[in-house]
Amino acid sequence: MLCALVLGGCGTFEQTRSPGDFVRSTNFSPLDTFSYQETILSGTALRDAQETGLLVISEQVLSDELSARGFEAVEAGADFHVITTWNKALSSYAGLFDSVDGATATMARSSSSSSKATVRFTLTVELYETASGELFWRAELPNIFDAIQYTDTRVEQSLVRAIQNFPQRVEKDPNLPNIE
Numbered sequence: 001m002l003c004a005l006v007l008g009g010c011g012t013f014e015q016t017r018s019p020g021d022f023v024r025s026t027n028f029s030p031l032d033t034f035s036y037q038e039t040i041l042s043g044t045a046l047r048d049a050q051e052t053g054l055l056v057i058s059e060q061v062l063s064d065e066l067s068a069r070g071f072e073a074v075e076a077g078a079d080f081h082v083i084t085t086w087n088k089a090l091s092s093y094a095g096l097f098d099s100v101d102g103a104t105a106t107m108a109r110s111s112s113s114s115s116k117a118t119v120r121f122t123l124t125v126e127l128y129e130t131a132s133g134e135l136f137w138r139a140e141l142p143n144i145f146d147a148i149q150y151t152d153t154r155v156e157q158s159l160v161r162a163i164q165n166f167p168q169r170v171e172k173d174p175n176l177p178n179i180e
Contacts, residue, residue, distance in 0.1 A: 020162055023136060034072070042085065053150075065160060066166070080127050083127075091117070091118065121146075127166075
């Protein structure tokens with residue numbers, strides 16, 4: 001019994017929460033094209049390199065991820081558009097499964113008194129239908145990493161994690177009748 005308890009304690013935690021999901025019912029089949037609308041930066045001051053990195057990497061990673069799912073990037077007339085928000089703010093909360101580094105790293109840092117209240121980044125990715133302007137999909141990753149841990153790699157990993165549950169484009173069978 002003791003061995004099972006020790007071995008069970010050595011395991012790693014897996015994320016049990018979904019970082020993103022549909023916020024309302026939507027007809028997903030006509031969504032073929034997207035445009036990256038903007039990256040919003042808010043909160044405490046960012047260094048110039050952080051600001052540039054967040055702007056460039058956000059558009060690049062999310063555009064690549066959506067293209068890999070079968071959606072076509074267009075400049076105008078897109079079926080839906082993407083808005084990314086990065087918020088850098090003081091937080092006293094470091095959720096066990098929130099960090100992009102995983103639960104084990106969060107637990108290791110939580111023993112340090114300096115990590116109780118620190119400046120952290122929160123990432124929000126939202127997708128809006130262009131025709132109606134209504135939000136249909138959202139991912140919010142609070143306290144995804146500490147500001148002092150900022151790297152381009154962490155930004156990329158956070159964006160991939162945010163969009164990971166967004167589905168593939170629906171392939172339409174041209175032989176099926178159109179009900180519209």
